[in-house]
Amino acid sequence: MQLKSVDVSKTASATTIIFDALKQAIVEGELEDGTPLRQDEIAKMFNTSRIPVREAILKLEEHGLVTSKRYKGAVVSSLTQDEVREIFDFRALLESNVIAKAVPKMDDQVLRKARGYYEALATSTDPSEWGDLNRKFHETHYAASGLTYHLAEIDNALNRIDRYLRARILMDNGVVRADSDHQEIQEACEAGDANRAAELTFRHIEKAREKLLAFLD
Template sequence: MKLTSMDISTTASASSIVFDALRKAIIQGQLEEGEPLRQDEIARLFNTSRIPVREAISRLEEQGLVRTQRYKGAVVTELSPKETREIFDLRALVEPEIIKNAVPLMTQELLATAREKCAAFSASKDPMEWGDLNRDFHETLYSASDLTFFKEIARNAIDRVERQIRAQLVMSNGMERAGREHFAIIDACEAGDAKRAAELTRLHIEGAKESLLKHLPGA
């Protein structure tokens, strides 16, 4: 008799678990900008040694989410207004291309779930979940695209300004406006108008950038 390969839930490595958890904590703002990451504190938290923690931190550094100095350790990266602007400019360049590529590949199912997420975002009253719902909507649309590297870039760029995005959503009428723009984007996607969806995405990002930078000092 032959056993099926079972494929036991591929237990992730400790370093991956720590990496994911730290990444999430950083982009959700649970760790403040400039806050140092103490290796053995984190190790105790996850019941591991410092080895996987160090590996996780070095990967976070490679992604730009933390920066480290020899013998001083890692701190959560802080972005200047100028750097924030640059990342939004990068997003405004890359993400429309993803949408343009994605629209012809979107299935009816995907459009349906995207519209659901769009509605869920606009319906939410809890500011704590706005960031996740917003991201969820965009990632659903992007998931139809087969531009893996473009998506990788976008994901990292969004990671780096996730905190600012969350701030932008709660400030003034950021949430209301984002909701309107989301509906416009998905309308264009359903209409199969890739160019329009891309342009609306660009404007969506540029708009967020402007409203954000209005509230920041320089740049």
């Protein structure tokens, strides 16, 4: 199992540290679908007892990243194509609404930060950066909304599918970097056009859904 181990024997937040490490490994695809999460092995890696490991795995189950299976214990969750469709439908509705609320609140600092991520994504030649830059570009826009509950739900939805999106981006050889959708969304935000930003975001997510389903198929 490939994880960044940390000695948490003297740390009060052992559960949080283990949860964050496992979540990152799952989201970034280091732990593939169906990978078993063996509590003894993980506890040894982090130099702790099984208790915080068990608590971290329970939190991962709550986020939909881990499933408990009979005779196998906890394993990394997988998604059916119907589940992928449902998550993307949810994202399209939620994210288009959030960016519409965010645009009027975007100041120059937010817009510059988002454009920085867009330009970095368009020019990066490092595949390991593409997934992170793509996500940061969108999250920077959404954060301006101040809708903390909505943002948490978006984060959870993205965590469920992020490893598949990252794999597709790599298989596309970085086509997403040159996607005109990003430029149009950024320009709509800079123009203060909330309705257009929402419409573009909705279409962008629908397009990503179809590309991902084709990739999974």
